[in-house]
Amino acid sequence: MRSRRVCLLIATFIAIGQFGCQALSCTTTGSATPTICGEGVTECFAKSDASGTVTRGCVTDATCPSxxxxxxxxxxxxAYLVCKQCDGTQPQCATSQTAMVTSLQLCSTSAQQCLNQLAxxxxxxRGCGECAAGVGNCSPCNTDNCNVGIYPADRRLCYQCDGANCQTLDNATVLMPCGIYQAEAQKCYMIGSSATAMQRGCQNDAAAGNKCAGATPDASCVFCDTENGCNxxxxxxxxxxxxxxxxxxxxxxxxxxxxxVACPASVYTETEVSCYTKTGDDGTVSRGCTNELTEACNTTTNCESxxxxxxxxxxxxxxxLICRSDNYAPCRSAEVGVELCPVAxxxxxxxxxxxxxxWNGVVVRGCLADATPLMKFxxxxxxxxxxxxCNIKGCNIKTYNGAATLQHMGLGLFGLIFVVSKYL
Structure with missing residues (x-):
């Protein structure tokens, strides 16, 4: 009788031990049903490789070291989703186009999805969660590590670099989305003092030494928003x-x-070749590239670009301007184009x-060298x-209103002999 009681007591302890130490079950990759883990296993794992593929199982000493x-x-x-996790304090959160965001989050319920959420x-x-109803700046997805890539899809991409690595622009390494999203008017910039001292980026980024940010950018900054990578x-x-x-x-x-003929190289602030035609003080004409001139090209220097x-x-x-108002009325208000004076x-x-x-109500315009001695006087x-x-090309643009009083009739009529022969 005593031995029977001992046996029953042992059986009870065994039952209690089995009930109190029930093994952990984990979702395991490749298995349709949860796996009962081995003795001593107290954790399940979800592990992501470099490509974003997730494997799951029971934790052992060798399975979850990283x-x-x-x-x-x-x-x-x-069993729940594994998602990329980062926030606005981490620059790569917005600028990573692939699975470069290394921080991961294991969602805690089946209702949670992987999110990209714009503040x-x-x-x-990025992380696990649920998008609030009616919120348009939140994008959910329901596969492991799906919340990667550019978000929103129209986020501006600019070349982002400085120094020597800005000489050769590699799309794979320096063409990146802007860290701060703007729905409209987001610009790329570039600035530099030499080929090895360039800086490129997004106008609204917080890069150290960004002279192109803010309301008063450096005069050497060039901005663009025509397309991705325009800088x-x-x-x-x-x-x-x-x-x-x-x-x-x-x-x-x-x-x-x-x-x-090809012009010399222009710096980045110039976007289109500029040519000039210039008339010298001795009447000779020269032509060339504007960036070869040592003085400004304008009407004062008889230069056109x-x-x-x-x-x-x-x-x-x-x-x-060459005209007379009695045969072309707009001549009074200088509404006539510039004509070249004869080479002579x-x-x-x-x-x-x-x-x-x-003269006598008639407005006359022309080249002084072609006038008669009396008109010149x-x-x-x-x-x-x-x-x-006046002595600037096309400068004789004074306007005359109404009809003038007849004056100096003799000199006027004499002068008009020239006008009739030249400007009819």
Missing amino acids: ANCLTCSTDNCN DNGTLT NRPYESVLGSCIKCSDNSTCADSQAADKA CSGTGCNIQAAGFGC SQTGEDAKKCFNGE QCTSADDSRCET
């Missing part, structure tokens, strides 16, 4: 070609565009001068107010 392995300690707790300040958060100009590049000639009998004539390869092909020389009038005391005046005399001269 940071990309997540553990939990309740039955089948590793009001343009930063991005890709090298520090210097040849932008095109121009007609080049000087001091010869044909340089003033119209030129053939196919004779254009244009944009585009081979654009400086038009016949050149000094020109004025490009030199001499009266070269490169225009005039405009009014009238136009250059400080005591005669009917006519005036």
Whole structure:
């Protein structure tokens, strides 16, 4: 009887031991049903490899040594999704296009999904959760590590680099999404002082030394928003070609565009080749690339510039408005184009001068060198107010309103002999 009681007591202890030490069950990759883990196993794992593929099972000493392995300690707790996890304090959270976000999160319930969620300040958060109803800046997905890639899809991509690695732009390493999202007007920038001292990025990024951020960017900054990676100009590049000639009998004539010659390299702040045509003080014409000039190209220097390869092909020389109001009424208000003065009038005391005046109600404009001696006298005399001269191409643009009073009839009619022969 005593031995029977001992046997019953032993059986009871065995039953209690089996009940109190029930083995953990875990979801295991390749098995349709949970796996009962071995003796002493107290955790389940979910481990992600470099490609984002997740394996699951019971933790042993050798199965979960790395940071990309997540553990939990309740039955089948590793059955839930594994998601990428990061927030706006981590630059790579928004800029990683692939599975480069290394932090992982094991969701805690079957209702949770992997999320990409955009904050009001343009930063991005990734992880487990549930999107609130009616929220448009949250994107859920329901497979392991699915919350990777660019979000939102229209986030601007800019080249982001500085120093020597900004010379050769590798799309795989330096073309990245902007860390702070803007739905509109998000710009890329570039700035530099040499080919090895360039900086590129997003205008609103917080990169150290970003001189292109804020309301008062550096004058050397160049911005663009035409397409992803638009901030890709090298520090210097040849932008095109121009007609080049000087001091010869044909340089003033119209030129053939196919004779254009490559210009020197331009810095990144220039986007299109600029050509010039210039008339010197001695009447000679020169043409070339604007970035070869040592002085500004403007009307004061009798220089005209244009944009585009081979654009400086038009016949050149000094020109004025040439007309008379009695056969072309808009002449009174200078509504007429500039015409070149004859080559013969490009030199001499009266070269490169225009005039405009009014005689007996008729407004006349032209090149001073072509006028008669009497008209030249009238136009250059400080005591005669009917006519005036100027020395910039197309400068004779004074407007005249209404009909003038007849004055100096004799001189006026005599002067008009020239006007009739030249400007009819």
